[in-house]
Amino acid sequence: MKALITVASKHGATLGIAETIAGRLRAHGIATEMVSPASVTTLDGVDAVLIGSALYANRMLPAIGAFAGRWDALLPGLATWVFVSGPLDSGEVDSIPVPKDVRDLAFRISAPAPKLFPGRMNPETLKPTERAVMRMIGAKAGDYRDFTSIEEWADGVAERLLETEPQ
Numbered sequence: 495m496k497a498l499i500t501v502a503s504k505h506g507a508t509l510g511i512a513e514t515i516a517g518r519l520r521a522h523g524i525a526t527e528m529v530s531p532a533s534v535t536t537l538d539g540v541d542a543v544l545i546g547s548a549l550y551a552n553r554m555l556p557a558i559g560a561f562a563g564r565w566d567a568l569l570p571g572l573a574t575w576v577f578v579s580g581p582l583d584s585g586e587v588d589s590i591p592v593p594k595d596v597r598d599l600a601f602r603i604s605a606p607a608p609k610l611f612p613g614r615m616n617p618e619t620l621k622p623t624e625r626a627v628m629r630m631i632g633a634k635a636g637d638y639r640d641f642t643s644i645e646e647w648a649d650g651v652a653e654r655l656l657e658t659e660p661q
């Protein structure tokens with residue numbers, strides 16, 4: 495069983511989520527590779543693809559659209575999952591609507607409902623324009639990622655994958 499995780503991250507928060515997911519899949523015995531969206535050159539031998547992105551202006555990063563366009567023909571035939579990181583809030587993230595482009599991607603590749611994880615924002619790492627946007631919308635700096643719930647989600651993915659593995 496082989497999984498590929500491909501993630502678009504501007505400031506490392508979503509990458510950290512992806513690394514945690516990779517760690518859990520490996521703990522379940524699933525060979526897991528992380529490759530950036532632009533660097534994926536083959537899906538030969540890959541059973542599952544997990545696509546992750548940070549959210550900016552209510553959208554995934556463009557690298558994900560480009561990746562999905564490039565692999566459009568193959569992705570619906572594989573086990574796929576989509577996850578995104580965004581909300582700067584540790585509250586009830588399940589009640590926050592998942593952006594349309596994320597839902598559209600999951601639909602296009604026949605993935606289950608996409609998973610939205612809270613994100614992280616450190617104003618010191620942002621460009622001045624990004625910092626201005628954050629100030630304008632009153633976003634609060636902090637790391638809202640919940641690694642227990644990320645691990646639980648990854649365990650669910652692993653269990654699903656192992657269930658479908660031919661004996």
Ligand SMILES: Cc1cc2nc3c(=O)[nH]c(=O)nc-3n(C[C@H](O)[C@H](O)[C@H](O)COP(=O)(O)O)c2cc1C
Binds near residue numbers: 509551625
């Ligand atoms: C300029 C800017 C715009 C953002 N827009 C959104 C947004 O529309 N929706 C959302 O949930 N989070 C938004 N965020 C929060 C980021 O998605 C969050 O910080 C994420 O975890 C960053 O991931 P990364 O470090 O992998 O880039 C925004 C952050 C910045 C700095």
